[in-house]
Amino acid sequence: MSTSDVTKGGIRGERPGREAEAGRGLRPGRRGRRGRRGEELMVPQAEFTSYYGRPVITPPSWQARDIAGYFFLGGLAGAGSVLAAGSHLTGRRTAARALKISSTVAIAGSAAALVHDLGRPERFANMLRVFKPTSPMSMGSWLLAAYGPAAGAAAVLDVTGLLPRTGRTATIGAALLGPAVAAYTAVLAADTAVPAWHEGYRELPFVFTGSAAVAAAGMGLMTAPPEENGPARRAALLGAAVETAAVRAMERRVGVVAETYRHGRAGRLMRAARALTALGALGAALPARCSRPAAAVSGAALLAASACTRFGVFHAGVASAEDPKYTVLPQRERLERRQAEQAGKPAEAERAEQA
Amino acid sequence: MTDSLTRPAPSDGSDQDPAGRAGHEDHPERVGFFTDTSVCIGCKACEVACKEWNAIPEDGLELTGMSYDNTRGLGASTWRHVAFIEQSKPLGHAQAAVDHTDVDVLALAAQGSATPPEQAAITPTTPGPPSPDGRTELRWLMSSDVCKHCTHAACLDVCPTGSLFRTEFGTVVVQEDICNGCGYCVPACPYGVIEQRPGDGRAFKCTMCYDRLGAGQEPACAKACPTDSIQFGPLEELRERAAARVGQLHEAGVADARLYGHDPGDGVGGDGAFFLLLDEPEVYGLPPDPQVTTRDLPSMWRYAGAAALALAGGLAAVFAGPRRAPAGRTRR
Numbered sequence A: 001m002s003t004s005d006v007t008k009g010g011i012r013g014e015r016p017g018r019e020a021e022a023g024r025g026l027r028p029g030r031r032g033r034r035g036r037r038g039e040e041l042m043v044p045q046a047e048f049t050s051y052y053g054r055p056v057i058t059p060p061s062w063q064a065r066d067i068a069g070y071f072f073l074g075g076l077a078g079a080g081s082v083l084a085a086g087s088h089l090t091g092r093r094t095a096a097r098a099l100k101i102s103s104t105v106a107i108a109g110s111a112a113a114l115v116h117d118l119g120r121p122e123r124f125a126n127m128l129r130v131f132k133p134t135s136p137m138s139m140g141s142w143l144l145a146a147y148g149p150a151a152g153a154a155a156v157l158d159v160t161g162l163l164p165r166t167g168r169t170a171t172i173g174a175a176l177l178g179p180a181v182a183a184y185t186a187v188l189a190a191d192t193a194v195p196a197w198h199e200g201y202r203e204l205p206f207v208f209t210g211s212a213a214v215a216a217a218g219m220g221l222m223t224a225p226p227e228e229n230g231p232a233r234r235a236a237l238l239g240a241a242v243e244t245a246a247v248r249a250m251e252r253r254v255g256v257v258a259e260t261y262r263h264g265r266a267g268r269l270m271r272a273a274r275a276l277t278a279l280g281a282l283g284a285a286l287p288a289r290c291s292r293p294a295a296a297v298s299g300a301a302l303l304a305a306s307a308c309t310r311f312g313v314f315h316a317g318v319a320s321a322e323d324p325k326y327t328v329l330p331q332r333e334r335l336e337r338r339q340a341e342q343a344g345k346p347a348e349a350e351r352a353e354q355a
Numbered sequence B: 001m002t003d004s005l006t007r008p009a010p011s012d013g014s015d016q017d018p019a020g021r022a023g024h025e026d027h028p029e030r031v032g033f034f035t036d037t038s039v040c041i042g043c044k045a046c047e048v049a050c051k052e053w054n055a056i057p058e059d060g061l062e063l064t065g066m067s068y069d070n071t072r073g074l075g076a077s078t079w080r081h082v083a084f085i086e087q088s089k090p091l092g093h094a095q096a097a098v099d100h101t102d103v104d105v106l107a108l109a110a111q112g113s114a115t116p117p118e119q120a121a122i123t124p125t126t127p128g129p130p131s132p133d134g135r136t137e138l139r140w141l142m143s144s145d146v147c148k149h150c151t152h153a154a155c156l157d158v159c160p161t162g163s164l165f166r167t168e169f170g171t172v173v174v175q176e177d178i179c180n181g182c183g184y185c186v187p188a189c190p191y192g193v194i195e196q197r198p199g200d201g202r203a204f205k206c207t208m209c210y211d212r213l214g215a216g217q218e219p220a221c222a223k224a225c226p227t228d229s230i231q232f233g234p235l236e237e238l239r240e241r242a243a244a245r246v247g248q249l250h251e252a253g254v255a256d257a258r259l260y261g262h263d264p265g266d267g268v269g270g271d272g273a274f275f276l277l278l279d280e281p282e283v284y285g286l287p288p289d290p291q292v293t294t295r296d297l298p299s300m301w302r303y304a305g306a307a308a309l310a311l312a313g314g315l316a317a318v319f320a321g322p323r324r325a326p327a328g329r330t331r332r
């Protein structure tokens, strides 16, 4: 049992022999031996070391269906509200109504997914106990608390035809908050130690908003009559282009961690997302112009593509957290870069002195 | 109470008063752990004392094949974890191939534990046959891991309920009656410490025995540690002691002794619980360069803001052009 106390005035009650001479050895003078050892250790080491292959960080315990679903539905709702407001203001009545309804259903679904994923769902209200800018989840809860009612009011007032002016205000309000709802989930994911998310924090918001535009455009194509779906088709192409470019840029940025986006379940989902996006975008650009069934097919492909992207990003994150390689290697590189920078300065000074 | 709500944590290590930043006035001095793994004997008394004192439930009894480590790692129901690493490397100048046939062990035992190595001529292991490359060394590293009670704690920053809070001692504690089990703190921790307890849903981790600290006692693990591998005390004092100890080991020939988490300039502003290690941190399952991700949060919000504006602008632009334009003729 410990008998000593570390105090400001030094250590009290110290046990004699506490400072064990670990590693001193019998003949400390045998430098030659150490030198040889030192050289032997220069043999290139394995790529990285870990503790029995165990993860360094704890992977999120979130359910894919809940949290990836939450990302997807939040994007669909947020971008949908912008398209709904545009349609409303340009007199595309059917499209506006459909998108307002889909945004309301989607945001209700995403809130349900969020609550369902809590370890103590009955304590959901504790989220609104503090307003905490350092926590993206706190900010997101407040955002949803503002956006949800606006989106809901916009839909209800449109369907019932009551209070048209209030309905218009709610529609515009939801459209102003919508992009934030679609983008903040990227910060939610990136503000963790999960390498596949954090290392890509610059591009991830664009992946998410691009994917949100794709989803909302898909919903627009599925629900609006052909004469009203011009904006949705253009939104589909725009969203697909942004998302594809952002995913590329993100994979380049994250270095070795990009493997987690290319292999396993995440790899399959990301490839499916690319194929479905291409299909949907093609449909939006070509035959969907006149035929409603073709527009519906391409809309469904776009919705599925967006969902695949979100689930792909989610699973890439989990895979990157489960393998210590993706935590250790980037940190090693960062550390070595920093040490080289620090070492470079004195070495240069020395060289200058010698010269 | 939470850490500074609006100011991002400074990254230069200048902020070493987390309790004051969290709003505790006249708070006691910051305390911490210094875990000196060079004297750890792997007895797991800390693990047991922690479980007992904090009444942590059992979380599985399995044999892992990971040396003597059947605990696996820190988690919701494991707040101290002793890691065991077997390596074919010498420990400083220690030599394994020593003939012990003429040693009178009873006479040595009578001298007590502080027998100098020259007299003892005893090494911790009996050498086996040399391995193919001629090496006979085996060193067995043991290290008792724990929550780092980071100066800038990611778990605390991201907690949306305020369940995680900074105590007056500068430590980080979860209030179990507030936590709603959102699980955000779990992937936020750069050390993989905090975890949700299966079947309960809430997050749990080391409290540095908040109850004992309040009563002027040292935490249970430090109290139980028979070799003082776990030292508890004022953080400043511990940092000085650690620096001296590392110097002592270097002098003894243990060139790979190094401190981990002691530097207020590191990615988390320094750990409230830091370590003396005998190999690279990742060998012990620790991240080599941990960073509190909330340090990048302002930048993350900027990128997300740009993405949100681009989405709003892009989706507004798709409505440009003649109203109800015949679909076939609109330009993308």
Ligand code: SF4
Pocket: B147, B148, B149, B150, B153, B154, B155, B156, B172, B188, B189, B190, B191, B192, B193, B194, B205
């Ligand atoms: S080590 Fe992890 S759980 Fe402990 S204070 Fe730091 S971030 Fe929080």
Ligand code: SF4
Pocket: B158, B159, B160, B161, B162, B163, B164, B174, B178, B179, B180, B181, B182, B183, B184, B185, B186, B202, B203
């Ligand atoms: S799981 Fe509990 S302690 Fe962790 S972030 Fe959520 S509310 Fe806070």
